[in-house]
Amino acid sequence: MARISAPQGRRLTIFLADLKVLKVMVNGRPFDLGKTADPSQLEVPGGVIEVAYEGVFQDQESNIIGEQGIVLRDIWYPVLAGRCLYTLTATLPRDYEAVSEADRIIKSQGDGTATFQFEFPHPLNDSDGLTFAASPRFQVSQASYREIEIYAYFFPEHAGLAPQYLEQARQFLEMYERLLGPYPYRRFSLVESFQPSAYSMPTYVLLGEREIGSDEYATSLLAHEILHQWFGNLVFTDFDRGNWNEGLTIYLADHLLEDHKGAGWQCRRRILSNFKSHVTARNEIPLRRFSEREDDVTRSVGYGKSAMVFHMLRRLVGEEIFFSGIREFVQTYSFRAASWDDLRKIFEKRARQDLSWFFSQWLNRVGLPEIRVDDVKVEAAGKQFRVAVTLSQPGPLYKLQVPVTFYREQVPRHFTVTLSRKKQNFPFLLASRPEELVIDENFEVFRKLSPAEDPATFKRLVARGPNLTVQPPLPADIAEDIIKAFKQRGVNLKVAKAGANGANAPHSATVLLGGDHPLIPNLLGNLEVKGRGFSAVIRKHPHAPEHLVAVFQVNGREEIEPALREMFTHRFYSDYVFQRGEPACRTLKEEERGLRVKVENDAKGFKGGPGETRP
Numbered sequence: 001m002a003r004i005s006a007p008q009g010r011r012l013t014i015f016l017a018d019l020k021v022l023k024v025m026v027n028g029r030p031f032d033l034g035k036t037a038d039p040s041q042l043e044v045p046g047g048v049i050e051v052a053y054e055g056v057f058q059d060q061e062s063n064i065i066g067e068q069g070i071v072l073r074d075i076w077y078p079v080l081a082g083r084c085l086y087t088l089t090a091t092l093p094r095d096y097e098a099v100s101e102a103d104r105i106i107k108s109q110g111d112g113t114a115t116f117q118f119e120f121p122h123p124l125n126d127s128d129g130l131t132f133a134a135s136p137r138f139q140v141s142q143a144s145y146r147e148i149e150i151y152a153y154f155f156p157e158h159a160g161l162a163p164q165y166l167e168q169a170r171q172f173l174e175m176y177e178r179l180l181g182p183y184p185y186r187r188f189s190l191v192e193s194f195q196p197s198a199y200s201m202p203t204y205v206l207l208g209e210r211e212i213g214s215d216e217y218a219t220s221l222l223a224h225e226i227l228h229q230w231f232g233n234l235v236f237t238d239f240d241r242g243n244w245n246e247g248l249t250i251y252l253a254d255h256l257l258e259d260h261k262g263a264g265w266q267c268r269r270r271i272l273s274n275f276k277s278h279v280t281a282r283n284e285i286p287l288r289r290f291s292e293r294e295d296d297v298t299r300s301v302g303y304g305k306s307a308m309v310f311h312m313l314r315r316l317v318g319e320e321i322f323f324s325g326i327r328e329f330v331q332t333y334s335f336r337a338a339s340w341d342d343l344r345k346i347f348e349k350r351a352r353q354d355l356s357w358f359f360s361q362w363l364n365r366v367g368l369p370e371i372r373v374d375d376v377k378v379e380a381a382g383k384q385f386r387v388a389v390t391l392s393q394p395g396p397l398y399k400l401q402v403p404v405t406f407y408r409e410q411v412p413r414h415f416t417v418t419l420s421r422k423k424q425n426f427p428f429l430l431a432s433r434p435e436e437l438v439i440d441e442n443f444e445v446f447r448k449l450s451p452a453e454d455p456a457t458f459k460r461l462v463a464r465g466p467n468l469t470v471q472p473p474l475p476a477d478i479a480e481d482i483i484k485a486f487k488q489r490g491v492n493l494k495v496a497k498a499g500a501n502g503a504n505a506p507h508s509a510t511v512l513l514g515g516d517h518p519l520i521p522n523l524l525g526n527l528e529v530k531g532r533g534f535s536a537v538i539r540k541h542p543h544a545p546e547h548l549v550a551v552f553q554v555n556g557r558e559e560i561e562p563a564l565r566e567m568f569t570h571r572f573y574s575d576y577v578f579q580r581g582e583p584a585c586r587t588l589k590e591e592e593r594g595l596r597v598k599v600e601n602d603a604k605g606f607k608g609g610p611g612e613t614r615p
């Protein structure tokens with residue numbers, strides 16, 4: 001039974017989806033259901049509305065009542081359009097534990113039943129609404145942080161992990177309170193789900209059992225979902241005017257954790273590489289139009305590019321203004337919907353500058369800039385060196401803050417220049433003669449990676465999809481199994497006939513089966529791909545670095561499935577070794593970090609110059 005109180009005189013819309021409505025009372029009088037044209041929603045006058053309803057929830061992704069437990073995230077009760085305050089009472093068999101949006105849960109037990117009353121004093125949007133998770137298998141453990149109670153609802157298999165998860169959750173709550181302001185609720189729960197999932201609802205996070213069991217992902221996943229308590233749950237996303245929330249969450253969770261380990265540049269390079277792999281002129285959407293992730297393309301735009309936009313904004317306005325601006329944003333839009341424009345206005349006010357060019361360049365346009373080093377000239381100037389660097393943008397024109405680094409004997413000197421023209425000259429005065437110039441060494445600009453910078457990865461290989469080709473000869477049964485295993489994952493390997501000399505035109509991705517394939521010496525030199533289990537090596541094509549060559553060495557058909565399952569989960573690597581289906585080694589062959597140019601020794605002005613001095 002759902003009971004709705006709304007002001008008299010208002011027309012109300014109630015979403016029902018597949019719920020079976022038994023009876024509706026409006027202000028104590030039966031409401032004639034025969035009048036409703038659309039059975040999935042109800043239009044009623046304001047007042048007190050009571051809806052008696054039933055629902056069967058099974059085998060659906062977001063609404064399930066099964067033996068393992070209950071997860072209800074979609075329309076599972078009559079949802080009133082707009083923002084509402086909710087109270088929920090749930091009666092379940094006695095052995096169940098239950099969670100919903102709540103600052104307080106009051107549990108009472110009756111004859112074979114347990115009744116949960118959830119108190120939550122904040123309004124929820126109809127698009128999020130009330131959610132519910134329960135299971136007879138939950139083991140509940142508790143910790144606390146300040147006056148916030150933290151709970152873990154884990155299945156018995158993972159109950160032993162609860163203390164470390166509770167501690168991790170406590171640390172993230174503390175970290176984000178420092179960064180963003182107070183955690184908005186009194187209660188926080190980590191709830192295990194029998195489905196693969198990572199969802200953040202106000203006051204709780206639903207994590208799949210597979211995710212909880214994998215320590216590799218759990219930390220960044222947990223940080224990400226906890227950060228959504230602020231971005232998405234406390235500050236709502238104005239989906240009609242674009243989703244800023246995923247990019248900001250990636251930036252201050254996944255990216256921030258890697259940055260703390262000194263690997264922020266790798267995270268950003270991965271974003272740029274993935275964007276290049278998945279996004280084309282045909283499928284790209286402007287960031288402002290991103291509302292939800294549907295596939296690799298929307299993910300590359302709405303998560304990856306978006307995170308880079310926040311990174312560039314931080315570099316543009318500086319640390320202090322960036323973080324105080326984010327705090328002001330959270331404070332101003334608590335329990336309200338916010339848009340990109342709301343963010344822009346806060347940063348414009350704080351930075352005292354017009355940022356419309358920045359936001360419109362990155363939100364409204366498709367495509368991405370490309371930077372090229374056209375020329376570097378060094379000239380002695382007294383005891384110093386005058387260096388002239390010419391940069392150009394062969395692609396579409398953008399205004400970019402470009403990091404420029406000069407190296408001498410591994411000692412860097414850092415500068416930032418504003419590149420806004422098609423071709424632009426930048427003068428520098430250095431105390432010593434530079435040996436190498438590096439542009440954007442840490443991948444701080446959202447730009448098209450050069451072929452030399454973009455690592456050869458399994459991710460790139462499979463993103464090429466149907467263009468993959470397998471060159472014979474093949475051990476027939478193994479080849480068949482590999483082709484089948486790829487096909488099950490939506491990647492078609494085409495078998496192509498090729499000359500044995502490797503001189504034929506490179507395919508966008510060429511797959512060689514067998515470590516002794518005759519094309520290996522021509523394409524990959526003296527690379528050895530051996531091993532008793534399953535090995536994979538992905539490299540750039542020697543004659544066309546935009547294209548890839550992969551070698552799969554497989555000993556035994558039983559190795560294929562577990563190895564590919566792992567590879568499709570961990571795609572951003574170039575070298576894999578598996579033994580009896582277990583990953584033995586996974587590495588990424590390093591590539592050029594930034595656009596690197598050797599500064600020639602015989603450059604103009606060098607001869608007869610003064611003795612070199614270190615900066």
Ligand SMILES: [Zn+2]
Pocket residue numbers: 224228246249
């Ligand atoms: Zn997210």
